[in-house]
Amino acid sequence: MSTPYHRVIHENEQRFRIATDAAGIGVWELDMRNGEFYWNPRMYDLYGVAPVDGPLGYSEWERRLLPEDRCRALQRIWTGVEQGHPWEVTFRIRRGDGTIRDIRSVGQQLYDERGEPSRLFGINEDITERCQADRARVQSELEHCRALSAIGRELRNPLSALRRCHERLDSAALDAEQRHCLALARIASDTLLAQIDAILDQAWADSSRAEVQAEPFDLRRCLSEQIALLRELAERKGLILSLEWGRDLPARVCGDETRLLQVVHNLTRNAIQYTDQGWVCVRVRRLDATRIEVAVADTGPGIRPEDQDLIFEAFRRERSAGNGRGGSGFGLYICRQVVWLLGGEIRVESEPGAGATFTFSAEYPEVAEGEGSGCCETDTVPPEARPAHRRSAGLDVLVVANDPDQGRLLYELLLRIHCAPRLVDNGADALAEWQRQAPSLMLLELELGDLDGRTVVQRVREAERGVDAPRTPIAVMTAYPLAEVQRDCLQAGADQVLKQRVGLAALQQLIGRVRGETPQTLRCPV
Template identity: 30%
Template sequence: MGKLSTWGERWTAAAWRLAAQLARFFTPRAVLRRIAARRISIALIVSVALAALVTVVLLGFAVLSYNQERDERWRELHRRLDANADQLTAAIALPAWNFDDRQIIAIVQASLNNRDLYGCTVTLGKRMQFAFLRNARGVVVQVAHAPDLPALRTAERTIRVAGNDIGVVKMYVTPEYVLNTLRERRIALGFAIVALDVTLVLGVYLLLWYLMLKPLKAVGHYAASVKAGGAGAGPDQSLFLGELKTLKESILEMVALLDQRYSAMRASEERLTIATDAAQIGIWDWDVDSNEVVWDREMHRQYGVPPGAFNSTLAAWEARVLPEDLARVNLLIEEVQRGERPYVTEFRIRWPDGQLRHIKAAGKAFRDASGTFRRLVGVNYDITDIKLAEEELRRHRNHLEELVAERTEALSVAVADAQAANRAKSVFLATMSHELRTPLHSVIGFSRLLADSQTMTEEEKRNLGVINRSGQHLLTLINDLLELSKIEAGRITLQSTVVAVESLLREVMDMLGARARQAGLHMTLDCHGLPPAVHMDGARLRQVLLNLVSNAVKFSQQGSVMLIARARPLEGGRQALSFSVRDTGMGIAKADQQRIFEPFVQTDSSGTQEGTGLGLTISREFVRMMGGQLEVESEPGRGAEFRFAIEVTGADYVPREPLSVVERLDASERGHRILVVDDNEDSRHLIDSLLSPLGFKVELEADGVAALAALRRAPPALVLMDWRMPGLDGLAVIRLLRAEPELRQPRVVMMTAHAFDEERREALAAGADEFLCKPIEQDRLFQVLEQQLGVRFRRRQRLPSATPPPLTGACLALLPYEVLVEMGELLHLLYPARALQLLEGFRATHADTVLAVEAMLELHQYPQLCSMIEAVCAPQAP
């Protein structure tokens, strides 16, 4: 039975071995080796590969199906054997207890009616045994002994009656019928695999033939016909579907493109031949190994040698080159062979009839894989006519140079006159900047201070108001003229800094808010979505917006003024900022919308509007410098809108206001001597009031001669030198000081009201260490002192979020009367630093009052503070 049961397993193993051999036979590597060995049709490759694949798949399914069926039949055989054995044991238990032999035999023979049951034995103790077997004809007969066949399956049961074991039943079953059934199943599966294999392979092959193989074969025939030179109309259109249709169209396009390129190449060759003949370009080819030189027809013409008269050797060519040029050309050829230089040269040749010709040659070196020089191919140009023309031009040029020299001399005089006029203009503007701006600041400041005095009459206040407004108007006119002059001279450049755009816009609105409220206008700022900070020239943008918003307020009688700003992100971290200023004023006529950008032009023909007419001109130029275009849209009676857009770069941080203010110098750093030289008394006292309270020893001189004497007498640590002074000016003083090296050289800072960068460069070149422009900013002055003297100011923190309480008369009344009187006098003399120094002793006891006074002084509210002091001191005045 064991040998019969393993037959199916051996057949299964053999089938798997066959499948593995087929898989190894049809591996991609094996298939590629066979294809490389001989040219095999793709149809055969597809057929064999498809057959192998389908066979392996079907064989795998067949083996799995057969193994399942085999196991099921064996299990069914054993179930029937066990069931028959159990039934027989139960049936013969009673006859065996009664020793009824005839009943036992009848029951056993009846139970062996299943053809799979081969035999049965019944043993009752040791005295009785019944054995039954099925003979060759299938009849059950009784035999003397139990069967002894290893292939038989057996089932043994004990006969138990009333709890006593009285015998044993052993039943035998033959696997012959199961094996025959499995054999027939294997044959059926084999036929099914073959039939399915043939059907699937044939069907799939036919499908592949019509969908792929036949179109590919048509493409192959078409490619062969193209190779033979007869492209024809292409493959049949009906054969191609899907990707093959795309492939066919691509091949047709490629063939058409190749045909076009071939035709273009032939036409290009024809044109090149015509061009070389027309341009008289000779082509030559020198083979280094054979020393053979090949010329075309033009080369023979250039050398005056008929075709066939040149023996095509390098020596024959060298014989025609002038000896004085041949050595230089041979040296160049050696350098070309070493790869040091390209072959470009000029030389002279002599024709057989004695004519001298000039030749220009250029060539390209060709090397083999090892880098060895093999060939030199190039072209020749006959430049004899060019050389003759150059000689003629040289003679004409010499004559023209004489004429140009005469004209240049005349132009030099004109240029000198123009430069002198330009210098005169610059000198005039610089002089006006110094002579007008400096006294105007004093006029405006003192007029404001006097206008708030309680002792003046209304008529005097009105007169001071006229002075103040006139001074402001004159200062605006001067500043605009200087700004326009800078722009025309190209002396203005943009200074890129980090700017908080929204804060700048709010500052513009705050600066003009009071003026708008006085005119009854509503001011609106719309600036949503702006970046926190950008890199740009914030000062120029502020000036443009101030001009536009100021004009909108000036020319609007009622309604509103709106400032709108928007941002749009661009690539590379850049931003597009757009600005618009709208008003509800009188509007601008269409004819005037371009004229208003001209200098000194205003749309109000009545002349009642104040201003210089330069604001829009300057604003337009600044917008152009920032990369934008200032535009206007308006209708008479409907207001106006000025708008522009610029591109900027975003910044990573938001600029903050300084959180500290200068208080004084440390005790160890006090005592530095500073010489202040200025012909303006107000300027001298202003600087003295700023520096003396901090711990500096300040000396004052009014002209250059006195300053030079003071420098020679006792050189200070630093000199603050004004430029424009009567007699000896500041620039001359610096030059004389630097020309005396035996003197201890102090640091010199030039001060001037000039508005041009040329003055700064001139001052530094004369020996100045730094340059300050009037009006001088305190923070800038303190920064220069730290840089030049190496000192460090003690600063106190300014908390931007903490707002000191407003100053009241009651708070001032807490201070001593003498201190208030002296502080009022110092403020009238414009000495705020000394006034603060008076309050230092009261910081601990009256901190709120001191902080409130400091806040008003930082906001330059001198008239208001003086009025409050006068009000507090009035009752105690004698």
């Protein structure tokens, strides 16, 4: 006999059936007492089974799961069953016709009137098109990143050589004007290298993959040098470019100097670009013990309120009255991504005709003068890789550089710091030289043409283990800004991974660590 309660249940079941049929969702139910399955019509479509054949048994359903997905999916489902919790899992199945489909499965254990588990109930949704689109997007992004990385390496190589030429000229007899020009050229090349690194970082879609280097540095010095680099550009437009310091600003902070300069450079250059008369002012102040704030204000045309959210998107140039100003529209997008990496936020305040102020905060805790251990990564050159007989003058350094200009410059820089370098240009010769005489330090590029640097490192470590030889310190230079590449090199057996723009100061610190002269808490600048 029908009761109001039964009618409500029946109506709800009808509504549920209509909703699932309309959404194309398969519904299944398993009676745990007799092992019988119930499927709605959509489940038969999903698995390519004829309704007259009835639902698949549990064992047959399990065999339909692809082997690489099976264990993970079953573990998730049965963990939910054992704990009495709902589950959600995605897996791939092979249908009767051999085609493969991506399935999203959601389910829950149901109980009888005595509180005993009696049934499993769930839904299956075909998400193949969504997963195929996601896989295609990921593959496209990966190919895009690889192309950008290759371009970045080609750009970095001549810039790195230029940077090392600056190092050589620094010891030449120059007058004051020439030395000033050299300093500006060095800052400009460093900034351009940082911009290339930034673009390569952003190519890898999410910023969590980008790397932040935490090292102590002089905050006032680095910002003063950056503003000095841009002052000439401002003066050519008749603008006043100033730098103001807040009270209690720490002299030394710990953080990523390059990325801070990257944001300051982009914001200040933008302000100069969009300002035709008046001034641009960079203000730096301390927010608290761990954070600083930088504001870049200008007297330019300002930004319309409706455009202020858009300007931080890639390829946007929305400055009022800013047409024809050039630029890629990528700078502010990079600024936002980098500021997020630095643990801060960026915002803009502006009114049309009244200029604009871009303000960002970042995590840069204060460090005491001479302090370096509180925030920096520890050196990865182990003590056993620095035996006493390697600490004498004339350190034997094997340089492996595919680029002849970079190899020659590294060779000359090592001579200047009283090392005895050997130079080869490929991985096979590097291994042969190591076999002939193990060096005190091997300094090699990641990209070598015949063998990559990781392979060379692996073969050296295997040979050392085979004859129980002392460990050779190995530093790999890479143009990649990616933490994944650096981790691969360290896992292969490298002791240090350096960005390819290794200058004189970095070499001195590296050589000092190998000789045991430099405190091990200091990290080689990269």
